[in-house]
Amino acid sequence: MSEEKQVKVHVDKVNKSYGDNHVLRDISLDVMDNEVVVMIGPSGSGKSTFLRMLNQLEKPNSGLIEVDGYDISDPKTNINKVRENIGMVFQNFNLFNNYTVLENITLAPVQLGKMTKEEAEKKAMELLDTVGLPDKANVSVNSLSGGQKQRIAIARALAMDPDIMLFDEPTSALDPEVVGDVLDVMKHLAKLGMTMIIVTHEMGFAKQVADRVVFFESGKIQESGTPEQIFTAPKNARLQSFLSKVMQA
Amino acid sequence: MVIKRLKPIWAALAVLIALLAVGTKADAAKPNYVISTDATYAPFDFQDKNNQYVGIDMDILKEVAKRNNFTYTLKPMSFNAAAQMVANGQADGIIAGMMINDSRKEVYDVSDPYYQSGVAWITKPNSSIKSLNDLKGKKVALKTGTAAAAYGASLKDQYGFDIKYFNDTDTMYNDVVNGNTDATFEDYPVIQYAIKNGVKLQVRNADNLGKAGGVGFFVKKGQNAQLLDQFNKSLEEMKKDGTYNKIIDKYLNSSQKNFVGNASDNKTTLGILKSNSHAFMSGLWQTAELSVAGIVLASLFGLILGVMGIAQSKLIRGISTTIIYIFRGLPLMVLAFFIYIGLPGVLGMKIPAFTAGILTLILNEGAYTGAFVRGGFEAVDAGQMEAARSLGLTHRQATWKVIVPQGLKITVPSFVNQFIITLKDTSILSAIGILELTQTGTLIVARNSQGFRVWAIIAVIYLIVITLLSWFSNWLKKKIA
Numbered sequence: 123m124s125e126e127k128q129v130k131v132h133v134d135k136v137n138k139s140y141g142d143n144h145v146l147r148d149i150s151l152d153v154m155d156n157e158v159v160v161m162i163g164p165s166g167s168g169k170s171t172f173l174r175m176l177n178q179l180e181k182p183n184s185g186l187i188e189v190d191g192y193d194i195s196d197p198k199t200n201i202n203k204v205r206e207n208i209g210m211v212f213q214n215f216n217l218f219n220n221y222t223v224l225e226n227i228t229l230a231p232v233q234l235g236k237m238t239k240e241e242a243e244k245k246a247m248e249l250l251d252t253v254g255l256p257d258k259a260n261v262s263v264n265s266l267s268g269g270q271k272q273r274i275a276i277a278r279a280l281a282m283d284p285d286i287m288l289f290d291e292p293t294s295a296l297d298p299e300v301v302g303d304v305l306d307v308m309k310h311l312a313k314l315g316m317t318m319i320i321v322t323h324e325m326g327f328a329k330q331v332a333d334r335v336v337f338f339e340s341g342k343i344q345e346s347g348t349p350e351q352i353f354t355a356p357k358n359a360r361l362q363s364f365l366s367k368v369m370q371a
Numbered sequence: 372m373v374i375k376r377l378k379p380i381w382a383a384l385a386v387l388i389a390l391l392a393v394g395t396k397a398d399a400a401k402p403n404y405v406i407s408t409d410a411t412y413a414p415f416d417f418q419d420k421n422n423q424y425v426g427i428d429m430d431i432l433k434e435v436a437k438r439n440n441f442t443y444t445l446k447p448m449s450f451n452a453a454a455q456m457v458a459n460g461q462a463d464g465i466i467a468g469m470m471i472n473d474s475r476k477e478v479y480d481v482s483d484p485y486y487q488s489g490v491a492w493i494t495k496p497n498s499s500i501k502s503l504n505d506l507k508g509k510k511v512a513l514k515t516g517t518a519a520a521a522y523g524a525s526l527k528d529q530y531g532f533d534i535k536y537f538n539d540t541d542t543m544y545n546d547v548v549n550g551n552t553d554a555t556f557e558d559y560p561v562i563q564y565a566i567k568n569g570v571k572l573q574v575r576n577a578d579n580l581g582k583a584g585g586v587g588f589f590v591k592k593g594q595n596a597q598l599l600d601q602f603n604k605s606l607e608e609m610k611k612d613g614t615y616n617k618i619i620d621k622y623l624n625s626s627q628k629n630f631v632g633n634a635s636d637n638k639t640t641l642g643i644l645k646s647n648s649h650a651f652m653s654g655l656w657q658t659a660e661l662s663v664a665g666i667v668l669a670s671l672f673g674l675i676l677g678v679m680g681i682a683q684s685k686l687i688r689g690i691s692t693t694i695i696y697i698f699r700g701l702p703l704m705v706l707a708f709f710i711y712i713g714l715p716g717v718l719g720m721k722i723p724a725f726t727a728g729i730l731t732l733i734l735n736e737g738a739y740t741g742a743f744v745r746g747g748f749e750a751v752d753a754g755q756m757e758a759a760r761s762l763g764l765t766h767r768q769a770t771w772k773v774i775v776p777q778g779l780k781i782t783v784p785s786f787v788n789q790f791i792i793t794l795k796d797t798s799i800l801s802a803i804g805i806l807e808l809t810q811t812g813t814l815i816v817a818r819n820s821q822g823f824r825v826w827a828i829i830a831v832i833y834l835i836v837i838t839l840l841s842w843f844s845n846w847l848k849k850k851i852a
Contacts, residue, residue, distance in 0.1 A: 203763070234763055
């Protein structure tokens with residue numbers, strides 16, 4: 123069965139440093155089609171930097187990164203084309219403040235010639251339904267709560283019909299009572315078979331949704347495995363120490 | 372969305388460019404010369420009560436043109452700029468009560484002298500300074516570039532005074548009247564005219580004028596020999612047939628009223644306003660044209676510089692930074708002189724004063740605008756660009772669709788501020804002879820010597836216009852925000 127599955131993301135021996143600060147050391151990771159990979163680890167462990175490399179918001183110093191079969195570490199690759207198929211959701215939402223909710227969602231598909239304005243708006247309304255905010259189409263993004271903003275941000279990313287979704291701590295900036303709304307949308311996406319790579323501190327969510335959990339520490343992948351393996355039988359000493367701290371809280 | 376709103380501005384821009392392109396067409400049959408002159412040098416050159424340029428120089432020039440069947444385009448401005456225009460080939464000749472001396476002969480060819488002037492030295496009537504010896508340690512006001520100034524400067528060491536230079540005659544007189552400087556040197560007919568006009572100064576050496584030599588008509592060395600020849604011949608004829616004496620008489624021995632108008636028109640604010648309403652209006656109109664064109668074009672230029680300032684390419688960012696650095700660093704007046712007087716000599720083409728003025732405003736105000744626009748773009752959260760790029764938008768699409776609209780919104784208050792600064796800065800363009808509001812004031816004061824009242828009127832007009840501009844800007848601010 124796994125042989126039929128396609129490799130969506132292939133990372134081989136990637137290194138990244140800022141000056142003397144070696145943030146990522148020889149990271150290698152493959153993500154399969156329809157797989158949900160959750161990356162955990164303490165702050166500064168390099169997991170967000172790694173995620174941002176997958177759509178070239180950060181560039182590696184060395185190593186190979188292939189997404190959807192495109193070598194994005196090759197400067198000749200048209201990164202804009204590759205990005206059209208990679209949705210990204212940010213910790214701080216980053217909704218476009220100069221547009222309404224609907225315009226936020228339709229901007230990219232229309233600008234990039236993927237859809238007409240009418241098609242994009244129809245699609246946007248469907249997506250607003252999916253994320254549970256059908257009545258917010260024409261409001262300004264500044265009037266939304268954090269949880270609503272993040273669901274709109276997910277809808278905006280989905281409007282481009284991506285086949286990979288990257289989530290960079292999508293619930294870290296949210297009030298606790300709305301975290302569930304956002305996680306529900308993400309669970310729904312996972313059920314639909316979206317390939318997802320998620321950086322999060324929500325261990326419960328990781329247990330429930332992840333196909334694989336990857337533990338980052340000191341710029342390295344220290345351990346990876348199924349949620350059962352990681353959460354019930356961690357082998358790496360640093361992972362054990364990390365889990366003991368986060369599970370207490 | 373903001374871009375769409377800018378459409379009327381593009382239309383206005385097209386109209387402006389069309390206006391700038393319209394030059395003055397000369398009568399093809401007759402030769403047409405560009406003659407520069409000092410705008411404020413009565414009785415040689417000044418504007419009369421009807422805002423016509425008159426004076427000894429103007430009448431002689433008119434007569435020479437008539438007798439030799441040529442036409443001319445007059446360019447009245449500050450004396451230095453007027454002389455520079457000829458030296459650079461921007462104008463064919465200058466007639467401006469200009470003294471003949473050896474250093475000028477190196478740069479210009481000069482006519483026979485058409486007036487023998489003497490230099491007077493002048494103080495306040497009740498001054499304790501009675502002789503040149505009393506000037507020791509005092510301050511003396513001189514007008515740059517005049518023979519009287521050269522004469523005055525030549526006495527500096529002998530009598531031990533300090534010199535303060537001015538660009539126009541009336542400011543210089545007022546400096547002495549107000550007691551900032553103690554004395555001045557000036558051509559006798561010029562100070563005579565001013566005293567008749569009510570300037571409270573007194574000539575100390577009427578019987579013993581300094582020898583300054585003759586006043587002549589100048590052309591660029593080696594050029595316009597025919598024009599010079601015609602001038603000399605006609606001058607000779609005019610002296611013989613009495614025309615010359617009539618002209619001199621008209622300006623030196625007749626009533627001031629002929630040029631200045633009735634006392635009631637000059638001694639009250641209302642009278643000045645009424646008798647010069649046409650001049651004020653046309654000055655205001657010119658200021659408005661400069662301001663609108665300057666504001667619109669400088670804003671566009673600034674927007675371009677701002678967008679270049681956040682470009683991906685290091686080279687383009689560097690170009691933007693360099694342009695801003697240069698044109699923000701240059702004083703507006705230096706830039707105006709450079710474009711109007713310096714550049715044509717190098718390029719070998721004439722630049723009309725209005726065009727030079729607009730160009731100056733675009734470069735200087737545009738550089739300031741570019742700096743704060745770039746700052747506004749940089750103030751937009753970096754996450755906005757990342758989000759746009761993560762969707763597959765190009766850097767350019769992300770810039771124009773996401774960063775520019777948000778950045779411009781941040782800069783609206785700075786734009787409003789810059790509009791007002793631009794309007795005020797148009798006054799500096801009076802230096803290159805553009806007849807805007809400030810230059811209009813200079814000309815009226817040159818004629819009637821009513822500095823306080825005229826400048827008060829000009830100040831109030833500026834305040835009114837700036838108030839209107841502020842209202843408009845606030846309306847615009849509300850509309851965009």
